[in-house]
Amino acid sequence: MRLAISGKGGVGKTTAEMQTASTFSDAGWDFVGEQWPSGPEGTSGPIEPDEDPIDFGGHGTHVAGTIAAQGGNGIGVCGVCWEGVNIMPIRVFGGEEGTADVIIEGLQRALDAGVDVVNMSYGGFFDNPIEHAKIIEMYNAGIILCAAAGNDGDGAIPYVGYPAAWDECIAVASIGPNDEWAYYSSYGPENEVDIAAPGGDVWLGQRAMILSTCVTWDGDVPMFDYEWMQGTSMACPHVAGAAALLLSNGVPPNEVRKRIEETARKPGTGTMDVRKFGNGILDVAAALTEGSIAISKPVKGST
Numbered sequence: 001m002r003l004a005i006s007g008k009g010g011v012g013k014t015t016a017e018m019q020t021a022s023t024f025s026d027a028g029w030d031f032v033g034e035q036w037p038s039g040p041e042g043t044s045g046p047i048e049p050d051e052d053p054i055d056f057g058g059h060g061t062h063v064a065g066t067i068a069a070q071g072g073n074g075i076g077v078c079g080v081c082w083e084g085v086n087i088m089p090i091r092v093f094g095g096e097e098g099t100a101d102v103i104i105e106g107l108q109r110a111l112d113a114g115v116d117v118v119n120m121s122y123g124g125f126f127d128n129p130i131e132h133a134k135i136i137e138m139y140n141a142g143i144i145l146c147a148a149a150g151n152d153g154d155g156a157i158p159y160v161g162y163p164a165a166w167d168e169c170i171a172v173a174s175i176g177p178n179d180e181w182a183y184y185s186s187y188g189p190e191n192e193v194d195i196a197a198p199g200g201d202v203w204l205g206q207r208a209m210i211l212s213t214c215v216t217w218d219g220d221v222p223m224f225d226y227e228w229m230q231g232t233s234m235a236c237p238h239v240a241g242a243a244a245l246l247l248s249n250g251v252p253p254n255e256v257r258k259r260i261e262e263t264a265r266k267p268g269t270g271t272m273d274v275r276k277f278g279n280g281i282l283d284v285a286a287a288l289t290e291g292s293i294a295i296s297k298p299v300k301g302s303t
Helices: 016-020 059-068 100-113 129-140 232-248 253-262 284-289
Strands: 002-007 086-091 117-121 144-148 170-175 195-198 210-218 221-229
Touching: 002 100, 059 086, 059 117, 059 210, 059 221, 059 232, 086 100, 100 129, 117 232, 129 144, 144 232, 144 253, 170 232, 170 253, 195 232, 232 253, 232 284
Parallel strands: 002 086, 002 117, 117 144, 144 170, 170 195
Antiparallel strands: 210 221
16 A cells, blocks of 8 residues: 655655654655755755655654554554555655645656555645646545645634645644644635544643654754654644555545545534534544444535
C-alpha cells in the first residue's frame, strides 16, 4: 500500500523510528529546491529539485510520524498505520509558499506512481480549476484524498481552504484532547468539513498539542528528535493513516471513505456543530469493525 505525503516538507528518512517503520518509496520528489538553512556550520549552497525531498522545517517528518512511526518498540510515538505502508514524500512548498503549477506536478507524480492514499497537509483560498481537474483525475483513479481544512478558524474569514473544500477530498478539521473543536480549525461557509481528528490545542498547554517525529538543522547537519505541533496539518495524517490501515486490512478502496465518515463519533463534550466536525470525530476502531452509529450530515456545500 503506497501513501504519498504532499506539502510543505519532505521527510527526514533517517529518523530512527522512521527507519524501522514503513518503507520509503524511491519515487518521492522535491519539486521546490532551496538554500540549505544557515547555521553554525555555514551553508552548502543551493539544493536543486531532485529525487531527495529534504525536510527543512520538520513539517513533513512530523506528518509522516503520525501516519507511520513504528509502534511496539518502546520508543517515542506510534503512527496510526506502521505496518504495510510505503511512504512517498513529495515536497511542493518552499517554506510557507507554494504555487499551483508545482503542486500539480507533485500530484501528477503521485498519480503516476499509483499511490493509494494522498495526505495533503496544505491549503489556500484560491479555487484553481486546473489543480481541481488533477484532483478529479486522481479521485476517478480511486485514490483516497485527505486534505487539511485550514487554520483560519479564528480569523475574519474562517472558511475551509482548497483542496479540502473540493468534494473529492476528505476535509479534515482539528480537535483538542477534550474532543472540543480547536480554536484555529477552519469551517464553513457551509458544510465543507467532512471529519475531525486530533490536531492539538496549545491553549490547553504544550501536551495538548500533537507529538511526532521531527527534524531540525544545525547548519547542513540534520538533528532528529520529537516535537509538539498543532494544526489541521497534524489532524489530516490521522485520517490518511486510518485510510492506509483500512486498506492494509483488506477494506476495498471504494469503501474506505464511507467507513471513515459513517463510523465517526460524536464529541464527548460540547455540541455537535456539523460545520466544524462534519460527520464527527475519527474513530479508527469503529471504522475497522463498522461498529459505530453513523452521524448524518448535510451534503458538502449545501445550505
